[in-house]
Amino acid sequence: MKITKIRHAPTFILLLGLTTACSSIYKNDYIYADYVSTSKHKQLAKKELKLKNYRGALVHFRILEALQPDDPEIKNRIRITMALASRKLDLEISKGMLALRNNKWDAAKQHFLKALNIQPQNKIALESLRKINAREVKEVQTSHLNSVKRKRIYLAETE
Amino acid sequence: MTLKTLIISLSIVAIGNACSIAPYRTDTEFPRKQDEPKIKTAKSDQLVVLISKPGDTLQNLAQKHLGDKNKDWLIADFNNIDKVVPGIEIIIPLHEYNSIGISNKGIQSVPILCYHRFGDNHGKMSVPTALFRKQMKFLHDNNYRVISLKDAIGFFNGKTSIPKRSVVITIDDGYRSNYSEAFPIFKEFNFPATIFLYSDFLGARDALTSKQIKTMYNSGLIDFQPHSKTHPNLAIRKENESINAYLDRLDDEINTPKRRIQNIIDTEIFSFAYPFGDTNDIVINKLKSKNFAIAATVQPGSNTAYSSQYMLRRTMIFGDHTEEEFIAALEVSEKHNLQRDNK
Numbered sequence: 001m002k003i004t005k006i007r008h009a010p011t012f013i014l015l016l017g018l019t020t021a022c023s024s025i026y027k028n029d030y031i032y033a034d035y036v037s038t039s040k041h042k043q044l045a046k047k048e049l050k051l052k053n054y055r056g057a058l059v060h061f062r063i064l065e066a067l068q069p070d071d072p073e074i075k076n077r078i079r080i081t082m083a084l085a086s087r088k089l090d091l092e093i094s095k096g097m098l099a100l101r102n103n104k105w106d107a108a109k110q111h112f113l114k115a116l117n118i119q120p121q122n123k124i125a126l127e128s129l130r131k132i133n134a135r136e137v138k139e140v141q142t143s144h145l146n147s148v149k150r151k152r153i154y155l156a157e158t159e
Numbered sequence: 160m161t162l163k164t165l166i167i168s169l170s171i172v173a174i175g176n177a178c179s180i181a182p183y184r185t186d187t188e189f190p191r192k193q194d195e196p197k198i199k200t201a202k203s204d205q206l207v208v209l210i211s212k213p214g215d216t217l218q219n220l221a222q223k224h225l226g227d228k229n230k231d232w233l234i235a236d237f238n239n240i241d242k243v244v245p246g247i248e249i250i251i252p253l254h255e256y257n258s259i260g261i262s263n264k265g266i267q268s269v270p271i272l273c274y275h276r277f278g279d280n281h282g283k284m285s286v287p288t289a290l291f292r293k294q295m296k297f298l299h300d301n302n303y304r305v306i307s308l309k310d311a312i313g314f315f316n317g318k319t320s321i322p323k324r325s326v327v328i329t330i331d332d333g334y335r336s337n338y339s340e341a342f343p344i345f346k347e348f349n350f351p352a353t354i355f356l357y358s359d360f361l362g363a364r365d366a367l368t369s370k371q372i373k374t375m376y377n378s379g380l381i382d383f384q385p386h387s388k389t390h391p392n393l394a395i396r397k398e399n400e401s402i403n404a405y406l407d408r409l410d411d412e413i414n415t416p417k418r419r420i421q422n423i424i425d426t427e428i429f430s431f432a433y434p435f436g437d438t439n440d441i442v443i444n445k446l447k448s449k450n451f452a453i454a455a456t457v458q459p460g461s462n463t464a465y466s467s468q469y470m471l472r473r474t475m476i477f478g479d480h481t482e483e484e485f486i487a488a489l490e491v492s493e494k495h496n497l498q499r500d501n502k
Contacts, residue, residue, distance in 0.1 A: 030240070030247045035197040036208050051498070053263060059206075063250065066203035067196070110497075113261060116465075117497050120259045126317045129465035137470045140458055145394055145437060152395075 038067055045077070054085035054118055089118045096128060105132055207251040215243045224251045232304065232322035241302065258313075258320045259464035266493040268461035269311055271327040273432075273473040277340035286478045288340045294476070294485055295348050298326060303489065307351035307382060308430055312452050315471065317464045324491045328352040329455070329473060331386055331432055333360055338371040345380050355386035355432035355455075358416035369423045376424040383424060385416035386432045394437040409445050430454060436473070443469045461490040 045060035058081055064074045096111030109132050115125035200209040207224050217231035220243065225233065234251055235241060243249065260267025275284040277291055286294075298305055304322040311327050313319030330337050333356040345352055354375075360366045367375075375381035387393065388411060396405045417428045429452045433442070436457030446454050446469060453468045460472040474488040 030244055032246050033210055033248045034246065035199055035210060036201065036248055038195050038198075051263075056263075059250070062203065062205045063201075063208050066201040066206060066208055067198050069203065113266070113495065114497055116259055116261050117263065120257050120261060121255075121317070126259070126465055130467060133463070133465055134467035134470060137456070137458060137467055137472070141394075141438065141456070141470070145439070148392065148435075148437070149395065 036063070036067060038064060041067075049081065052088065054081055054088065057081050058085070085118050089115055089122065092118070093122070093124055096125065100128060100132075105135070108132060204253065206253055209249055209251075211243050211245055211247050211249050213245045215245070215249075217243055220249065220251065224253070233320070236320075236323045255318075255320060259317050260314070260320065260323070261464075261497075263497050264492075264494075266463050266495050267314075267323060267325075268463050268490055268493050269314065269321070269325050269327060270461040270489050270491065271308070271311075271329055271455060271471060271473040272488060273455075273457055273475045274328070274330045274341070275332055275475075276334040277336040281336075281478075283477045283479055285336070286476060286480075288344075290478070290480075291341060292344050292347075293482075295344050295350060297482075297485070298350070298489075299348050303491070305348075305350040305352075308353040308384070308453075309382065309427075310351075312429065314464055315453055315462065315466065315468050326489060326491070329432065330354045332357060332390075333367045333372075333383075333386075335365055335367055335371070338367055338375060342375055342378075342381065346378065349380070351380045351382070353382045353384055353430070355384050355430075356416060356420060357386045357388065357390040357434065358419040359389045361419065372423050376426065382426060383420050384426075384428060384430045384432065385413065385420060387412045387434045388415040390434045392435050392437050393433060393442045394439040406441070406445075409442060413445060413449060432473075433457075438470065459488070461493070463493065 041060040041063045045057045045064070048054075048057035048060065058078065061074060061078045061081060064071070065078065068074060092111045092115040096108045096115060099105075099108035099111060109129065112125040112129045112132075115122055116129070119125075200207070202208075211220075217234050217240075218228040220234055221231040222228040234249065237252055237256065238249055240247075240249075274286055274291075277286050277288050279285070279287050303324045303326045305328060306321055306325045308327050308329065311321060311325065314321045314325075328350060330341065330352060331354075333354055337354055341352075344350075354367075356367070356372075361369075372383060376383060391412065393409060393412060396402075397408075400408070413431065420426065420428065431446055431451050431454040433454060433456055436455075438454065438456060443454070451469075453471055455471040455473050457475055458470070458472045459474040461474075462471050466472070476485065476488065
């Protein structure tokens with residue numbers, strides 16, 4: 001049994017070596033480039049739009065805009081993406097508010113987070129999420145305080 | 160045969176490690192068109208995009224394009240890199256891009272650690288100095304960014320981004336061991352921290368002296384904020400205490416430590432740590448009326464940009480904490496699937 005193990009040791013080290021080699025090469029995921037590729041960013045923008053990640057798509061369109069500032073097609077794409085993002089934002093906010101009115105806290109949270117993922121500075125979404133969060137923290141706090149008060153009464157009575 | 164295989168295997172291990180020095184791979188996912196323009200750098204009012212050159216570093220790119228070398232983390236986080244190597248595409252956003260740290264992958268959260276005293280023989284609330292140093296070394300070696308509580312306010316207000324993997328360190332009460340044991344370690348790692356003082360403790364044998372407070376504050380690493388006057392549970396009214404007497408007592412518990420601290424050092428008071436971590440709406444409204452920006456409990460857990468600013472969570476670190484328990488307190492991201500549809 002021991003002999004078999006020793007015989008397999010070099011194979012194990014070989015596999016370990018290969019794994020180390022592969023993982024080391026891609027450790028930082030650096031991609032070599034000798035210039036900023038417009039076609040790459042067009043493809044990435046398209047990919048993000050497909051996922052309805054408008055903020056991500058806009059980053060690539062903004063890069064394209066920096067690369068080709070006079071291209072009307074890119075400016076048009078930015079306008080369309082911003083309009084789509086704005087429509088989705090309004091939808092998520094109104095769905096979130098409706099969920100909040102119906103005390104569906106988890107659903108409301110998800111809608112407001114989606115809204116913030118489109119527009120991180122959106123005040124309605126941020127404040128609504130704060131209210132949901134404060135409710136959760138307060139629940140824990142109230143239950144803790146009640147137990148502290150009960151303990152004090154018990155100690156006073158037993159003294 | 161066995162020896163030969165062994166030598167080959169070890170060679171591959173060596174090659175593997177050597178490859179980490181040359182971290183390039185070519186882009187096969189997005190094939191390029193032959194006729195596209197060969198632009199190496201471009202700038203708009205929104206961002207800068209460039210191909211890095213030899214000698215470029217995160218700090219000098221931050222200095223050149225953002226006007227502050229200390230904003231190096233912004234470039235690192237946006238591009239998901241920890242250093243610049245020549246010949247990679249770097250994007251530098253010129254405006255606040257994600258002040259609240261939300262992405263499809265998850266939500267940024269900031270752990271606030273809460274210590275009390277350091278050294279041996281003081282029970283659970285005291286963290287042995289060697290263990291504390293080990294914990295700080297862990298933060299340093301694992302790319303956590305220890306930021307001051309003041310620097311985290313913008314994030315808690317949802318206005319400014321902070322580095323991914325940010326951690327805040329706080330210490331309650333004001334024990335002398337904060338100076339003798341913890342301060343040298345903060346200096347060693349250049350980590351900032353906030354000490355919450357309860358003012359009636361000052362002058363006690365075990366408490367920090369004014370001189371020690373000044374020395375720590377003047378180092379630029381340690382800030383001091385109030386933790387009440389007498390360390391009572393502010394959320395509980397005393398027996399037979401009228402509401403007016405309770406409100407007056409709250410005023411005193413908040414104002415006195417603020418005054419005492421500002422008599423020793425010239426610091427801005429912006430935060431409060433509730434004794435025992437307990438609070439209620441009356442205490443919170445008092446702090447708001449006195450322009451406190453944030454206040455902290457000891458409910459364990461991390462804080463997102465939408466956490467309640469007057470009920471921030473802090474995780475207490477005890478002397479008997481294992482390494483696993485310490486790591487568990489360092490939750491810098493909440494996994495949340497934003498692609499999920501609501502039911």
